[in-house]
Amino acid sequence: MSKETRKRRVGIVGFGELGQYLVKAIQKSDDLELAFVWNRSPEFLKTQIDVKYILDDLSEFAERDADLIVEVAHPVISLQYGEKFLQHADYMVGSPTSLAEQExxxxxRSAAKHHGMYIPSGAFWGGNDIKKMADRGTLKGLRVTMKKHPSSFKVLGELKDKNDSVTDSLVVLYDGPVRQVCSxxxxxxxxxxxxxxxxxNLGFDKVxxxxxxxxxxxxxxxxxxxxTGPCDxxxxxxxxxxxxxxxxxxVGHVTGSATYASLxxxxxxxxxxxxxxxLC
Ligand SMILES: NC(=O)c1ccc[n+]([C@@H]2O[C@H](COP(=O)([O-])OP(=O)(O)OC[C@H]3O[C@@H](n4cnc5c(N)ncnc54)[C@H](O)[C@@H]3O)[C@@H](O)[C@H]2O)c1
Structure with a gap:
């Protein structure tokens, strides 16, 4: 069947909360079909998914001929496989904190020559309007503030110490460039x-x-x-x-319910x- 007439084949990398949700949606869809599902530990996957869809070795992803590969596992996947995925398919980066590493x-960005790299907007509202301003160079400032219950934060290092010390009043865990907070x-x-x-036009250091x-x-x-845009x-x-x-x-959920539907x-x-x- 030609690529034009067949259903769009989607490979899912990661079978946690989000991966399971997206796999169910693909299986219900009239337009999409599963190319593969990969997870670091395959035991649970084997109890949930027909064996024909399970990819044991992620380095063999190209054999499954996916049109789109969706990472919903961990930022490290983009570092290890992002370039290779983009040589064969469109790639949706579910954990875009990986891109805070400039390299x-x-x-x-340079691997996305033949296929598209897609960044889900997630809980980010107004992304396309902001991108339009960035395209024109009129975006002067952007600040994103995220507020959650302490048990909804999965943070590391000094942020973990601060979060663990929260009792009955709010604490600012981090305030600064997005690049440093990603890790x-x-x-x-x-x-x-x-x-x-x-x-x-601002990037990870100025947002x-x-x-x-x-x-x-x-x-x-x-x-x-x-x-913030230009000054009149x-x-x-x-x-x-x-x-x-x-x-x-x-309480305790890292991802809000509406974000699943957004993904x-x-x-x-x-x-x-x-x-x-x-952005998508
Ligand atoms: N873009 C967004 O708005 C958005 C929203 C929610 C979650 N996410 C991201 O998507 C990813 C999955 O989220 P989730 O809620 O399904 O998480 P989850 O913890 O439920 O599932 C993660 C899955 O990835 C696997 N995994 C963990 N570390 C791994 C590693 N180093 N290498 C390979 N596999 C690994 C786990 O075994 C698990 O199956 C996370 O990175 C999360 O930050 C993004």
Whole structure:
């Protein structure tokens, strides 16, 4: 069957919460089919998925002829396989904190010559509007603030010590460039990484990220996006936009419920944009 008439074949890398959710959606879809599912530990996978879909060795992914490969495992996958995936298929980077390593971003951007590298917007609101401003060079500042209950943070190093010390009032865990926070909170700041890719004229060093651990947030994750544009010459006033996304989430969950649906829409939209880097 030609690539034009067949269903779009999707390979899923990672079979945790998000991987299972996306695999179910592919199996229900009329337009998509599973090319493969890979997980670091295959035991659970074998109880859930027909063996014909299971890929034992990820380095053999090309044999499955996927049109789109979706990483929902760990940032390290992009470092190890991102370039190779992009030689054969479109690639959706579910853990874009991997791109905070400049070398990985450079490698993947230049590998996206024949296929597209897709960055899911996740919990990042207004990404395409922000990218338009970045394209024109009119984006002057971008700040992403994420507020969650302490048990919803999976943070490392000094951020973990700060988060462990939270009792009954909120604590700012981090406030600074997005680049540094990606390795300290890789599971929590994919949204900030997506922002740094959208705001490509500022990038990981100039987009600011702030993480707030707030024990009163028992039902929601909050993401605030503050955009600054050019200053009006006559009025001496800047263009600004502020959005506040309030996403219901149970205490302890790293990913809010609406973000699953957002990732699914991103996977469905990750096509037809050609080579290069795209938000989806
Ligand atoms: N872009 C977004 O908005 C967004 C939203 C949620 C999660 N994520 C990211 O997607 C990924 C998966 O999220 P999840 O909620 O399904 O997590 P999860 O913990 O439920 O599942 C992760 C899976 O990846 C595997 N894994 C863990 N470390 C690995 C490694 N070093 N190498 C290979 N496999 C490894 C685990 O075995 C597990 O099956 C995470 O990196 C997470 O940060 C992104």
């Amino acid at each position: 990985v971003e450079n490698k993947l 300290l909170a890789p599971n929590n700041v994919n949204t900030m990484a997506a922002a740094a890719i959208a705001a490509h 600011q990220g702030c993480l707030v651990s707030d024990p009163s947030l028992t039902d929601f994750h909050i993401v605030e996006v503050d955009v 010459a006559l009025l001496a006033k800047p263009f600004t936009v502020k959005t506040v996304r309030t996403n219901p989430s149970k 699914l829409s991103s996977m469905l939209g990750a096509k037809d944009m050609g080579p290069g880097v795209h």
